[in-house]
Amino acid sequence: MNKTYIPTQESKKNTKWYLIDAKNETLGRLSTNAAKILRGKNETTYTPYLENNTYIIIKNAKLIQVTGEKKHQKIYRRHSGRPGGLKSETFLELQKRIPTRIIEKSIKGMLPKGPLGRKLFTRLRVYSGDKHPHEAQQPQQIYLV
Known part of the structure; x- marks a missing residue:
């Protein structure tokens, strides 16, 4: 019979920091790898309902790449909650204004x-x-493949 893994206090104290360089990386591949590490799916003690002590640092967010024509076609929308408050901007516009927002x-x-x-x-x-x-x-450097 399988037993539920319950982490000890010792394992909760071990924090791991990872560093990812986003220079010339594809947005989707970088994001999936980062989300997987944040969830803890790269650890042998992965438990879906528990958080692990993993932190991720992503640098060079302004140099992220997307494939195809997404630079011009991908639209980011936000709404202020007021009537007529919908704001839209393309990938390139948001990359110039707030490059970290795209990856986040x-x-x-x-x-x-x-x-x-x-x-x-x-x-x-x-x-x-x-x-x-x-x-x-x-932080431990991670190289994406």
């Missing part, structure tokens, strides 16, 4: 909806440039 929105859509997904999303750090303030955590 993509990964957030791949996480579970509800309290667990919101908690996991707080463990994602996205930076548009090459610098990040998390050198003290000694």
Whole structure:
């Protein structure tokens, strides 16, 4: 009979930091790998209803790539909640204005909806440039294949 895995206090204290360089990476492939690591699916102790102590840093968000004509065709929409408050912009416009928002929105859509997904999303750090303030955590570099 299979037994439910319940983590010990020791395993909860071990935090892991991963660093992903988004330079010339495809948006979807980077996002799926990051969401998988945030969920903990790369660990042997994966439990669907528990959060793991994993943090992800993504740098060079302004250099992310998309395939095909998505640069001109992909539209990001947001609504203020007021009548006529719908705002739309293309991938290129959003990349110039807020390059980190593209990756954040993509990964957030791949996480579970509800309290667990919101908690996991707080463990994602996205930076548009090459610098990040998390050198003290000694993040492990991940190379996407």
